Amino acid sequence: MKYRLLLLLYTLAVFNQGVFAATNNKADAQPQVIIKGYKFIPPEITIKRGQKIRWLNQEKRQYHSVWFEASGEEEPEDYLFSGDSYQRQFNQTGSFPYRCGPHPEMTGIVYVVD
Numbered sequence: 636m637k638y639r640l641l642l643l644l645y646t647l648a649v650f651n652q653g654v655f656a657a658t659n660n661k662a663d664a665q666p667q668v669i670i671k672g673y674k675f676i677p678p679e680i681t682i683k684r685g686q687k688i689r690w691l692n693q694e695k696r697q698y699h700s701v702w703f704e705a706s707g708e709e710e711p712e713d714y715l716f717s718g719d720s721y722q723r724q725f726n727q728t729g730s731f732p733y734r735c736g737p738h739p740e741m742t743g744i745v746y747v748v749d
Contacts, residue, residue: 665689665722668743670699670715675735675743682725684747689722690715700736710736 666686669676671693682688690701698714701721714737715721725731725747735741 667691669693670735670741673697673738673741675733675741678743679746680743681746681748684728684749685724685726686747687722687724688745689720691720692717699738699741701733702736703731703733705732 666680666682666688668680668688668690670690673694675690680688692699692715694717696717698716700711700714701723702708702710704710725745728747728749731745731747733743733745
């Protein structure tokens, strides 16, 4: 009986550590935008200053780009093909609209807050 109780307590302790670690990892996970169906999903995302966002192209046969045209940037020369990703860190607060270079109907916006 004593051994069963110890085994149960040990199992609960290990389980709680695993749940706690998984919760912390999820909270620290990098924000992500999926590119699929000629859309940025989600089309609007809010992050904290200093965070990075990752864009992942999940289209099967289409290339895209992430272009912050309104910020005065040149159109990216490198496209994101199926499975490719792009990440960017945002160090200033504000609203940052973007679009896909080859597909101007695809738009999104990043809100950066403190």
